[in-house]
Amino acid sequence: MEWTDQEAVERVRTGDSDAFRVIVERHSRNLFRLAFRMTGNEPDAEDCVQETFLRAYRQIRAFDGRSSLRTWLYCIAANYSRDLIRMRQRRQERIQPPDAEAGDRIEALPAQAPLPDRVAWSGQVREILGTAMDRLSPLERSAFVLRHHEGKRLEEIGAILGIQPNAAKQSVFRAVQKLRRALQPAMGVR
Amino acid sequence: MSHLSEEQLMLHYYREGDESRHLDSCPACRNEFAALQAALDAADDLPVPERGAGYGGEVWRRIAPRIAARPRTRVIQFPRWAAIAAVAAMLLLAFYAGRFSRGPQPAPATAIPAEVRERILRVTVGDHLERSQRVLAEVVNSEDPVEPERVEGLLSENRLYRQAARREGNVPVTILLEELERVLLEVAHAVPDDRGRVRRLIESEGILFKVRVAGSTLRDKEKIWKVKSWL
Incomplete structure (x- = not known):
C-alpha cells in the first residue's frame, strides 16, 4: 500500500x-x-x-x-x-x-585548451572546490548546500537551520564569496 | 550609474532578486555576473556517490533492530536495583548474543577473533565510560567550566565506539553510547548561561547513573575474564 x-x-x-x-x-x-x-x-x-x-x-x-x-x-x-x-x-x-597555499596550486586554463587538459582542469577545479567547501564554517556550508544544491529559499533555510532569513542570506553570501575567491586562480575571474 | 553589489548578483543568480533590467543595460555588471555564474555553476559538478534504488531498504535493515529495541512510550521509573539488574542483563545478553549469533561463514584469516574484539570493546568502552562519568559529574557538581577539549575528545571517541558497537550488533551499548553522545553534544555546545539546562538534562535522562552502572558491569566482566585467564 x-x-x-x-x-x-x-x-x-x-x-x-x-x-x-x-x-x-x-x-x-x-x-x-x-x-x-x-x-x-x-x-x-x-x-x-x-x-x-x-x-x-x-x-x-x-x-x-x-x-x-x-x-x-x-x-x-x-x-x-x-x-x-x-x-x-x-x-x-x-x-x-x-593550508593557505591550496588555492594557488593550479593555473587558469586558456579558453581553447585541448580536451585532455580541459578534463584535467575540471578535475582540479573540483578538487579546489572540495577543499574550499571543507574550509567553510559549518553554518556556511549547510546554508550553501541548502540554497545551491537543494534549491531552498532563504526563509526555508532559516527555518531548517534555526536562524533568521537574513542570517541565512549572509551565510550563503559568505560561502559564495569564499568559493569564488578559491576558484579565482583556476577560472581567471576577479 | 551605480553598479550592482556582489550580494545583489548572488540573489539574482538564485532568483531571490531580479536585476535583469540593470544587467541588460550595464556591461560591467553583466561581466561580473557571468564570472559569478561560472564559479557557481562549477559547484554543480561536485560529484556525489550514487545510491541505488535498494538503498532505503539497506538503511532500514541497519536501523530496524535499534528501532525495535527502543521503547516507544514513556519509561516507567523502576527501583534502582531493578535498573542495575536490567542494564547488567542487557550487556551480558548482548555479549553472548554477539558470540553465538555469528553466521556460518568462515572468518577471514586476518580477522580478529570475536573474543578479542569483545574484550577490546569491553576495555575501551569501559575506560571511555569512566572518563565520561567524571566529566558529567563535574558538570553537575562543579561551577567551573569543563575544558572543551576534554568534551570534544570524548565526543570523537564516543562516535567511534558507537559505530564499532553498531557493527558488532551490540544494541544495548549502541543505545547507551547514542544517549551519551546526545548529552555530550549538549555539554560541548552549552554556553555559560546553559549550565542549569544541561544539568537538568543530565539528571532527567539519568545518563550519569546508566553510565556508572554500565561502566561498573564492564569492569566486573573484565575482572572475571582476568581471573579465568590466570586459572
Missing part, C-alpha cells in the same frame, strides 16, 4: 514501526545526497542518514505537520551534519593549521 508521508507518520505514532520503513525507503537517497554534500565524505554521510532516521523516530510526536516531512528530516540531517563538521574542523585545527 502506498501511504502518503502524513499517513505513514500517523501509523508510526499509533505504534506501527513498520510504517516507518516506508518513510526510510522513500527519503534515504535524498538524505544521503544532502548529507554527503554537507559532510563531504561517505562514512559521515551514512552515519548522518541513519542518525537522522533514528532521531526522527524518537521525536515523531514532535512533528507537527506545519512543514513537509522531507523538510523536517532535512532539518534533523542538516543540524546533525553541522555538529559533525564542527567536531571534524576542531579536530583538524588541533592537528594541523589551515
Whole structure:
C-alpha cells in the first residue's frame, strides 16, 4: 500500500514501526545526497542518514505537520551534519593549521585548451572546490548546500537551520564569496 | 550609474532578486555576473556517490533492530536495583548474543577473533565510560567550566565506539553510547548561561547513573575474564 508521508507518520505514532520503513525507503537517497554534500565524505554521510532516521523516530510526536516531512528530516540531517563538521574542523585545527597555499596550486586554463587538459582542469577545479567547501564554517556550508544544491529559499533555510532569513542570506553570501575567491586562480575571474 | 553589489548578483543568480533590467543595460555588471555564474555553476559538478534504488531498504535493515529495541512510550521509573539488574542483563545478553549469533561463514584469516574484539570493546568502552562519568559529574557538581577539549575528545571517541558497537550488533551499548553522545553534544555546545539546562538534562535522562552502572558491569566482566585467564 502506498501511504502518503502524513499517513505513514500517523501509523508510526499509533505504534506501527513498520510504517516507518516506508518513510526510510522513500527519503534515504535524498538524505544521503544532502548529507554527503554537507559532510563531504561517505562514512559521515551514512552515519548522518541513519542518525537522522533514528532521531526522527524518537521525536515523531514532535512533528507537527506545519512543514513537509522531507523538510523536517532535512532539518534533523542538516543540524546533525553541522555538529559533525564542527567536531571534524576542531579536530583538524588541533592537528594541523589551515593550508593557505591550496588555492594557488593550479593555473587558469586558456579558453581553447585541448580536451585532455580541459578534463584535467575540471578535475582540479573540483578538487579546489572540495577543499574550499571543507574550509567553510559549518553554518556556511549547510546554508550553501541548502540554497545551491537543494534549491531552498532563504526563509526555508532559516527555518531548517534555526536562524533568521537574513542570517541565512549572509551565510550563503559568505560561502559564495569564499568559493569564488578559491576558484579565482583556476577560472581567471576577479 | 551605480553598479550592482556582489550580494545583489548572488540573489539574482538564485532568483531571490531580479536585476535583469540593470544587467541588460550595464556591461560591467553583466561581466561580473557571468564570472559569478561560472564559479557557481562549477559547484554543480561536485560529484556525489550514487545510491541505488535498494538503498532505503539497506538503511532500514541497519536501523530496524535499534528501532525495535527502543521503547516507544514513556519509561516507567523502576527501583534502582531493578535498573542495575536490567542494564547488567542487557550487556551480558548482548555479549553472548554477539558470540553465538555469528553466521556460518568462515572468518577471514586476518580477522580478529570475536573474543578479542569483545574484550577490546569491553576495555575501551569501559575506560571511555569512566572518563565520561567524571566529566558529567563535574558538570553537575562543579561551577567551573569543563575544558572543551576534554568534551570534544570524548565526543570523537564516543562516535567511534558507537559505530564499532553498531557493527558488532551490540544494541544495548549502541543505545547507551547514542544517549551519551546526545548529552555530550549538549555539554560541548552549552554556553555559560546553559549550565542549569544541561544539568537538568543530565539528571532527567539519568545518563550519569546508566553510565556508572554500565561502566561498573564492564569492569566486573573484565575482572572475571582476568581471573579465568590466570586459572
